[in-house]
Amino acid sequence: MTRFRVAVHIVPRKGILDPQGKAVADALHALGFPSVGDVRVGRHLVLDLEAADAAEADTRVRAMCDKLLANPVTEDYEIAGVTPA
């Protein structure tokens, strides 16, 4: 078994109003970054866990996302990286 560090991005699903993202986009426009389009504000989680290999670590974190870490009604998630801890 190896310890892995798995990073997960969780963001509001496209089509769902994200008022935080909109407020950030408005602020960026006001600060002279007019090229900014859509902004989504989500969460970034870093989990440290033991697994046989990177693929198993990935699978287990996906199960955690489905059960607890992300809300399937409103959020999408992606595994941003699996690295040895």
Added chain:
Amino acid sequence: MKFGIVTFPGSNCDDDAYVAVTEALGATGIRLWHKDHDLQGVDVVILPGGFSYGDYLRAGAIARFSPIMREVIAHAERGAPVLGICNGFQIACEAHLLPGALLRNASLQFVSDMVTLRVENATTRFTNRYDAGQLLRIPVAHGDGRFTIDAEGLSALEDRGQVVFRYVDSTGATTDAANPNASLDNIAGIVNARGNVLGMMPHPERAVDAALGSTDGLALFESMLAAVAA
């Protein structure tokens, strides 16, 4: 008739619900701790308002896995009544007792105010003492009350009369200005398809005594008494 009120770490409307049930309604209140495994034979479970687990991760997401929730879900699956108020509504959605989810208010501000609700369905076991279309004055106090559901889920709710309360103005119209959180279609409260689980963001337990500014919430508790007696 026994009402069980669940206290999670961070609940803060459990006492209000207990007083509403025992003093305003004159029924029996049983305090339940989130680590209990026994509902002590209560007829109704109330999931109260508050900030269970500090709203960490998402409001209600962690409380939904508290030990007592296994019994609460079994209670609901037997067809027995569950009332989720505010954080209790969020917990009920996270536990899949109700469809949809509650998101951050579009204003990004916590809203604490008296609002007007319109009773959309007066045939539920929670609303049988109201009239359809009746306007109620009930307070809200939440930061994450924007109900959302996909288009398919919304039409299912509408078709089955599962939308129980909407935010309206003083004339009974569903306007954006009357909607404290930009909830989808001004939805303030829904029941599940079977009609035994009600979730609502407004606080009926804070509207049961004239000293609180409204007694419009009392009939919701009386409705549950009438439904169980029937």
